[in-house]
Amino acid sequence: MKNVYFLSDAHLGSRAIPHRRTQERRLVNFLDSIKHHASAVYLLGDMFDFWYEFKLVVPKGYTRFLGKLSELTDLGVEIHFFIGNHDIWCGDYLEKECGVIIHREPLTCEIYGKEFFLAHGDGLGDDDRKFKFLRAMFHSRTLQCLFSALHPRWSVELGLEWAKHSRLKRKDGREPEYMGEDKEPLVCFTKEYLKEHPTINYFIFGHRHIMLDLMLSRSTRMMILGDWITEFSYAVFDGENLFMEQYIEGETSVE
Numbered sequence: 001m002k003n004v005y006f007l008s009d010a011h012l013g014s015r016a017i018p019h020r021r022t023q024e025r026r027l028v029n030f031l032d033s034i035k036h037h038a039s040a041v042y043l044l045g046d047m048f049d050f051w052y053e054f055k056l057v058v059p060k061g062y063t064r065f066l067g068k069l070s071e072l073t074d075l076g077v078e079i080h081f082f083i084g085n086h087d088i089w090c091g092d093y094l095e096k097e098c099g100v101i102i103h104r105e106p107l108t109c110e111i112y113g114k115e116f117f118l119a120h121g122d123g124l125g126d127d128d129r130k131f132k133f134l135r136a137m138f139h140s141r142t143l144q145c146l147f148s149a150l151h152p153r154w155s156v157e158l159g160l161e162w163a164k165h166s167r168l169k170r171k172d173g174r175e176p177e178y179m180g181e182d183k184e185p186l187v188c189f190t191k192e193y194l195k196e197h198p199t200i201n202y203f204i205f206g207h208r209h210i211m212l213d214l215m216l217s218r219s220t221r222m223m224i225l226g227d228w229i230t231e232f233s234y235a236v237f238d239g240e241n242l243f244m245e246q247y248i249e250g251e252t253s254v255e
Contacts, residue, residue: 002039004111006235008120008206010228011086013061014049017229027228028064030247031072038077040111043100044206044225045084045120053091066098073099082107084206085122112239114201117193121207121224125189175209187214190222202242204235213244 011017012024031041051059073079079100083090094100106119181187190203194216203222211226211233223244226233232247 001112001239003034003037004040004042004237005034005038006042006044006118006204006223006225006237007228007233008044008082008084008225009046009209011046011049012065013059014229016049023228024062024065026232026247026249028068029249030232030234031068035072035075035077038072040078040080041072042080042118042204043082044118044204045082045122046086046206047081047084048087051087052089053093058093066094069094069098069100080107080118082118082120082206084120108197108200111237114237115199117190117197117200117203119205121186121205124205125185125187125192127185178210178212181214184208184212186224187212187222191216194220202237211244 010023010027012020012027014020017023034041047065048059048062069079079098080103081090081094081100082103090102095102103118106117106124108115108117110116178184181191186205186208193203194200198220201219201221203216203220205222205224206227208224209227209229209231210224211231212222212224214222216222221242223235223242225235225244226246233244234247235242235244237243
């Protein structure tokens, strides 16, 4: 039985990450290290800091990452790519060229006999009106069509600078620390959702850039996956147990 892996929030290409080339290589090296041990890899959103597809144009860069995704899918590994709030605007390029499976909504699925709820996590349990407004704008088909009318020279530059500004305005460029069970939006959402869907065994999210592993009942666990900027963290399910790990090149076994 091969493993199933979960990771999120690499924000590849971010202008707020000084080590972004090294960061991409580390991610690629990790994917290479698991390619013979994995049946599936779930990328739970914000793998790119900004991604916008035009009809005949995709953003510059990411060749090592996209090439490795293609290699894994060619080997028969399922790659599930969830859009996040930074890479909402995926078209069909990743599906057609890299063979990944795109998910635009949260997914409930069975993996080795266990029920999983998987999502990036943006918009779930968060009552921030400004964030909800921006999220609605970014998901608007009308505004996407208007944005597509801009030349990529300006639109991609705008997107990358917006994402950079969004990260740098946070203290030390990092997300807030864990706020506790009663205040953490994803924990609150999960507890409410579980009341109506008690058969789910595992909830796994990205988005918050914190590593969290929380037992909600005797049969239900939730995880927030951290990130691939500072934590280099991921979860792995071997069919019986779910583990949270951090990847350190040359030291971490992924078998």
